[in-house]
Every structure is written in C-alpha cells, then in structure tokens.
Amino acid sequence: MQTPFIQNHQFNYIQKQADFLLKTLRSVVDPKVLETVRYTVGTNAVSIFDELTSEQKQLLEQLSTHEKIHELQTYLNQLESYLIPYPQISAKQIQKLFPKAKKLKVPDLESIDYAHTTYLRWTDIATSRLFIVYPHEGRFLGIEGRITPTNKKGYCMFCHRHQELGFFNVKTKAHSPDNFSSIAQYVCMDNTACNHSITDITMLEKFLLSTVK
Missing domain, CATH: 1.20.1280.250 (Monooxygenase)
Structure with a gap:
C-alpha cells in the first residue's frame, strides 16, 4: 500500500x-x-x-x-495517490472553534476536495466574514475576520498568485481580554484557487499564528 x-x-x-x-x-x-x-x-x-x-x-x-x-x-x-489529505473534521468541531458565531454557516464538508486542501476556508457572504480552519501541530486553529473585496487583482499573501484580492482584517487580543488590536492582509477572494495555487505555507502559518497569540 x-x-x-x-x-x-x-x-x-x-x-x-x-x-x-x-x-x-x-x-x-x-x-x-x-x-x-x-x-x-x-x-x-x-x-x-x-x-x-x-x-x-x-x-x-x-x-x-x-x-x-x-x-x-x-x-x-x-x-x-501519495497526497496527504486534509485531516478529517466534523461540523461540530468547526462550530466549537467559533463559539461567538451563533449562526455559523458551516460549508458542505462532503463536497470538499480534501486531498487538494491546505487550509479550509469559506466566506459568509451575508456578513462578509471569512472563516479559516487550519491544522497545526495536531490541533485545529480557527480564525475569522472581515473580508472586503478590493475589486482589483494583486498578489495574495498566502499563495503568491496574481488573483482578485480581498482585504482580510482579523481582530486579536493585544494584552488583555478587553484590549483588542487587529492585523490584516490582502488574500484571494477565490477559496479554491488559493488552495490550488499555494506552494509554501510559511506566510500562511505566520499570519494565522499571529492572530491566535
């Protein structure tokens, strides 16, 4: 095998x-x-x-x-046939990652091409929220933020390809639960294209990890 x-x-x-x-x-x-x-x-x-x-x-x-x-x-x-698929995850696990999102719309997990997925992401168009679930060191990281279409093409921070971009802004806790800051980057608007284009996870991990500290 x-x-x-x-x-x-x-x-x-x-x-x-x-x-x-x-x-x-x-x-x-x-x-x-x-x-x-x-x-x-x-x-x-x-x-x-x-x-x-x-x-x-x-x-x-x-x-x-x-x-x-x-x-x-x-x-x-x-x-x-040698691809390592994205780790198995359930809708319930995803919901636990975003406890503040009371009406979280989980993507259709059965339709995802897990073999060609580096990070799971989807956009709630109604709220302009981008959700990301990334497997890191045996656990899942859940990150959400507002994504605003720029209506122009440029280089995505995650996949480094020239694509339609959105401005992704994520709130982070600075030094205390009541003190918030934010970090933001330009990323692909197309979820599938980004996963099919990414060749290096360095910048993706750097950004995601900086939001959960």
Missing part, C-alpha cells in the same frame, strides 16, 4: 516545476540547457521535503525524465 507523504502545497510546487519543464521542452533545443533544467526541477522537487525514503526520492526525481505533456500528466496523476 502506498504511504502518503506529499502535502497539497508541495504537490502544487511540483506541478509548477512540471510546467516549467514542459515550457522549456517546447522552446529550447540546446541539450546543455535542457540538461540543466532537468537537473534543476528534479532537485527542486526533492528539496521541499525534510525527510524522504530512497523510494520517495527516486519517485520525485522521475519528474525530470519526462519529455511529453501526456507523460508529465500521467506522472502527476500518479503522484496524487
């Missing part, structure tokens, strides 16, 4: 390396350049993992050996 070892953001990164390789194959004929690019994408795919077995490393290095789009797609389809 295959043991999952690839997280969604890592798969997205590998997919971008595959796209880079494909574009190079279509536009470059110099064998030395192609050899360099192959080495680079193979090395990059391996470097985003802290620990790998020899079999896992060999599997990732296979990325650099493919030459045609259907071969790369078949390879990526194979890698999807």
Whole structure:
C-alpha cells in the first residue's frame, strides 16, 4: 500500500516545476540547457521535503525524465495517490472553534476536495466574514475576520498568485481580554484557487499564528 507523504502545497510546487519543464521542452533545443533544467526541477522537487525514503526520492526525481505533456500528466496523476489529505473534521468541531458565531454557516464538508486542501476556508457572504480552519501541530486553529473585496487583482499573501484580492482584517487580543488590536492582509477572494495555487505555507502559518497569540 502506498504511504502518503506529499502535502497539497508541495504537490502544487511540483506541478509548477512540471510546467516549467514542459515550457522549456517546447522552446529550447540546446541539450546543455535542457540538461540543466532537468537537473534543476528534479532537485527542486526533492528539496521541499525534510525527510524522504530512497523510494520517495527516486519517485520525485522521475519528474525530470519526462519529455511529453501526456507523460508529465500521467506522472502527476500518479503522484496524487501519495497526497496527504486534509485531516478529517466534523461540523461540530468547526462550530466549537467559533463559539461567538451563533449562526455559523458551516460549508458542505462532503463536497470538499480534501486531498487538494491546505487550509479550509469559506466566506459568509451575508456578513462578509471569512472563516479559516487550519491544522497545526495536531490541533485545529480557527480564525475569522472581515473580508472586503478590493475589486482589483494583486498578489495574495498566502499563495503568491496574481488573483482578485480581498482585504482580510482579523481582530486579536493585544494584552488583555478587553484590549483588542487587529492585523490584516490582502488574500484571494477565490477559496479554491488559493488552495490550488499555494506552494509554501510559511506566510500562511505566520499570519494565522499571529492572530491566535
């Protein structure tokens, strides 16, 4: 049985390396350049993992050996079977994370593509509230805040892709329960697109953890 070892953001990164390789194959004929690019994408795919077995490393290095789009797609389809899905969570667990949201509208959990989810997020259009649930060190973090559409495109803080942005403002307790401050960032308005684009969780975790301190 295959043991999952690839997280969604890592798969997205590998997919971008595959796209880079494909574009190079279509536009470059110099064998030395192609050899360099192959080495680079193979090395990059391996470097985003802290620990790998020899079999896992060999599997990732296979990325650099493919030459045609259907071969790369078949390879990526194979890698999807190694994806670590988002941890199982119930509506009741989500509601406990947001005790002040009395009329919390929980998303349809059965319709979510958990394999391609780094962080669970949904927007309550009626209240302009964005809710985020993120698994961290064996527990779930629940963060909510107001999101205001900017009606313009820019780079999302979480996925670093050029997308329609919203201004996400989260209230935080500064030094006491009665003393509040807030932090805010520009993030994607499209929940699915952000999860399908994120390749690094550093900024996501930094922002989320800063709101719960």
